[in-house]
Structure formats: structure tokens, C-alpha cells
Amino acid sequence: xxxxxxxxxxxxxxxxxxxxxxxxxxxxxxxxxxxxxxxxxxxxxxxxxxxxxxxxxxxxxxxxxxxxxxxxxxxxxxxxxxxxxxxxxxxxxxxxxxxxxxxxxxxxxxxxxxxxxxxxxxxxxxxxxxxxxxxxxxxxxxxxxxxxxxx
Amino acid sequence: xxxxxxxxxxxxxxxxxxxxxxxxxxxxxxxxxxxxxxxxxxxxxxxxxxxxxxxxxxxxxxxxxxxxxxxxxxxxxxxxxxxxxxxxxxxxxxxxxxxxxxxxxxxxxxxxxxxxxxxxxxxxxxxxxxxxxxxxxxxxxxxxxxxxxxxxxxxxxxxxxxxxxxxxxxxxxxxxxxxxxx
Numbered sequence: 412x413x414x415x416x417x418x419x420x421x422x423x424x425x426x427x428x429x430x431x432x433x434x435x436x437x438x439x440x441x442x443x444x445x446x447x448x449x450x451x452x453x454x455x456x457x458x459x460x461x462x463x464x465x466x467x468x469x470x471x472x473x474x475x476x477x478x479x480x481x482x483x484x485x486x487x488x489x490x491x492x493x494x495x496x497x498x499x500x501x502x503x504x505x506x507x508x509x510x511x512x513x514x515x516x517x518x519x520x521x522x523x524x525x526x527x528x529x530x531x532x533x534x535x536x537x538x539x540x541x542x543x544x545x546x547x548x549x550x551x552x553x554x555x556x557x558x559x560x561x562x
Numbered sequence: 563x564x565x566x567x568x569x570x571x572x573x574x575x576x577x578x579x580x581x582x583x584x585x586x587x588x589x590x591x592x593x594x595x596x597x598x599x600x601x602x603x604x605x606x607x608x609x610x611x612x613x614x615x616x617x618x619x620x621x622x623x624x625x626x627x628x629x630x631x632x633x634x635x636x637x638x639x640x641x642x643x644x645x646x647x648x649x650x651x652x653x654x655x656x657x658x659x660x661x662x663x664x665x666x667x668x669x670x671x672x673x674x675x676x677x678x679x680x681x682x683x684x685x686x687x688x689x690x691x692x693x694x695x696x697x698x699x700x701x702x703x704x705x706x707x708x709x710x711x712x713x714x715x716x717x718x719x720x721x722x723x724x725x726x727x728x729x730x731x732x733x734x735x736x737x738x739x740x741x742x743x744x
Contacts, residue, residue, distance in 0.1 A: 449671045449695055461640035462671055469673045490673040492695035507581060518574065 437480040442470055445497050446487060454497055466491070592703040595711075595722050604718035607711075609701040616669055616690035617678055623691075624666070624713060631663035631739045632713040635688075636699050638670050639680035641707040647726045648684045654732050655688040661740040662715075664688060670707070671696050714739050 440456070448458035448466065455463055469490070473483045487495045494500070499508035545553065598605045612621040624632065635651050637644040655665035667690035669677040674692060681690065693699055702711060705724055712721040712735055721735055 461642075462638075465640045465672055465676055469676070490694065491671065492697075494695045494697075504585065507585075511581070 437474050437478060437483050439467065439470055439474060442480060442483055443467070445484070446470070447495055447497050449491060449495060466495075591705055592701075595703050595719060596724070599719060599722050604714060604716075604720055607713065607717070607719055608703070609698060611698055611701070613668070613691035613693055613698055616667075616674060616681070616692050621691075622689065624717065627664060627666060627713070628717050629662075629715055631658065631661075631715055631736065631742075633658065633663070633665045633736065634711040634713060635665055635667050636670060636702075636704060636707060636709040636711075637667055638672050638707060639676050640672060643726050644708040645680075645684075647708050648680075648686065650727065650729065650732070652684060652686055652688070654727075654736070655686075658736065658740065659688075663736070663740050666691065668693050668699060670699055712736065712739065715742060 443456035444454050446455045446466065447453070448455050448460060448463040450462035451458045451460050455466055466487075470483055470487070473486055478486065484496065499505040501509060592608070595605065595608060607624055610623060610625060612623040614620075615622045624634070633651075633654060635647075637648065637651075639645065651665055651667075658664055665688035667686065667688055669690050670693045677690070677692065680686075696704070699709070702709070702722075708726055710723040710727050711719055712723075714720050720739060723731065
């Protein structure tokens with residue numbers, strides 16, 4: 412029983428460390444598109460300003476120190492504030508970046524539902540297999556064609 | 563059916579136009595300070611916010627320098643015109659500190675390591691605060707780098723310089739204020 416407890420304890424201690432060790436190494440190209448150039452207002456991977464160069468240098472230093480992607484992003488926020496991340500914040504005017512697409516999607520769904528309802532109403536009620544009867548002339552012609560086909 | 567669609571579409575379009583107008587007005591540059599100081603008025607600073615002290619773990623603000631004439635210098639080490647201006651700003655600080663004034667640097671949009679390297683490189687002895695994302699200088703209607711704002715002993719904004727200072731401008735602007743009492 413003691414051995415089992417010791418094994419469980421060792422697993423609890425070592426598992427998080429092993430998981431951390433398994434995290435992929437951060438790379439500049441992977442991080443660049445998720446970080447903003449604060450002066451240009453564009454993502455770092457498409458910015459060539461002096462500010463962008465300095466931000467890239469800062470990221471490269473952290474990567475060289477062996478920091479993970481999340482640790483690099485945390486350090487960026489600590490140094491430059493939350494606006495350095497490309498993800499818009501969920502307060503103030505930037506909230507519209509989240510709200511407008513949601514409202515547009517809801518509007519599109521409502522439009523599809525409304526259009527579908529209109530189409531259903533416009534078409535006559537038809538039950539499957541409830542075909543209109545042929546008029547007698549057409550029925551005779553059909554019989555004749557089928558008889559000729561059977562011969 | 564046409565009437566049922568008309569109003570929702572009109573309201574949605576009006577909301578989008580309103581949103582656009584709001585975005586344009588809130589991201590535009592504020593020139594209130596420029597107009598007021600150009601008319602010779604002394605006005606309250608546009609913000610009293612505190613900022614992190616460069617190289618420290620506390621915060622500071624303009625209010626800490628009440629009673630002193632302050633030259634607020636907006637700079638960053640990645641900005642070449644700021645680097646060109648820094649030696650004159652340091653010289654101005656030495657002149658001001660002997661007469662009851664100070665330069666207060668606001669380092670904008672750079673990591674503290676890079677900023678401290680510049681402080682060391684230029685031998686800056688004036689205090690510096692960090693505007694990490696530029697939101698503080700935005701309140702001042704900032705349009706570029708470097709910029710300088712002059713604050714009198716009562717904490718009021720007297721002058722705004724939206725481009726690098728010159729020795730002539732310093733000689734004309736600061737001594738009369740340094741001679742004033744609070």
C-alpha cells in the first residue's frame with residue numbers, strides 16, 4: 412500500500428513537469444501573427460517599423476531563454492499592456508469586434524429562417540405521392556406508349 | 563412583406579453608420595490642448611493618470627511634481643528624432659533642476675530593458691514614467707515623436723511642442739516660468 416501511495420505521489424509531482432517539458436518550443440513566426448505592432452496598428456508579421464523591430468527583438472530574447480509561447484505572450488502583456496495582443500479586448504469600443512460578428516451571424520440566421528418560411532408558405536401543400544390525376548387523353552396516350560414499349 | 567423588411571434593414575444600417583461615426587470620433591486626435599495654449603491659456607492637464615516608474619516597481623504621476631516647473635518629454639529609444647533630442651533634454655533638466663524644475667520623461671511603447679539601455683547610453687538623470695501602450699500620451703493629443711509639454715508650478719499646461727525642441731524655444735519658454743512662484 413505504501414509503495415502504491417509513493418508511486419501515486421511521484422506521478423503527481425512528475426506529471427506536470429513532464430507535460431511542461433512536452434510543450435513545443437516557441438518560435439518567432441508562430442508568435443508574430445498573434446502580436447500587434449503598437450505603433451503601426453498591424454500584426455507584427457506584416458510590420459517593418461522600428462517599434463516592430465524592437466518588439467521582435469524582445470520576443471527573440473525570450474525564446475532564446477527557452478520561454479514557452481504562453482510565457483512570451485505573458486511577458487509581452489507585462490511590458491506593453493494587453494493591447495499588444497492581436498485579440499481585441501472585451502471592454503470599451505473593442506467589444507464591438509466581438510459583438511458585431513455575433514450580431515451579423517444572428518441576423519443572417521434570422522434572414523435564412525424568414526426566407527425558408529416564406530418559401531414554404533408560397534408553395535402549395537403537397538403530400539408525397541399525391542400527384543394530380545392524368546386527364547383521360549393523356550392516360551390513353553400513356554397506355555398506348557407503354558403497350559408499344561412492351562411489344 | 564416589403565414594409566416588414568424595410569424597418570429592420572433601416573435600423574441595422576443606422577446602427578452601422580452610428581458605430582462608424584463613434585469609431586471615427588473616438589480615434590481622432592484631440593487638439594483642445596493646442597488651441598488653448600496657442601491662445602495663451604493655462605489649462606489643466608488632460609489626464610491625472612499614474613504610470614509605472616521606469617526601472618522601479620511603483621507608479622508616479624505629474625501630481626508628484628506640483629510646485630515645480632515640469633518639461634514633459636515624450637520619447638522612445640526606437641525613435642531617431644527622440645534620440646537626437648535627448649542630449650538637449652538632459653542639458654535642459656540640469657538647468658531646470660537648479661531652478662526648481664525638472665524634466666519628466668514619458669517613455670512610450672517599448673520594453674523597460676530597451677528604455678533603461680537608452681537611459682544609460684544618454685546618461686539621463688531625470689525621472690521617467692512608462693506609457694506601455696501609448697494610451698496616456700493619446701490623452702494629450704499626441705501626433706508624433708518626440709513631443710514636449712510645459713507645466714507651470716500650479717500644475718497647469720502652458721505650452722505644447724509637437725516636434726523636437728530647440729535651444730531657442732527652451733530659452734524663450736522655460737526661464738520666465740522658472741522665475742514665477744507657485
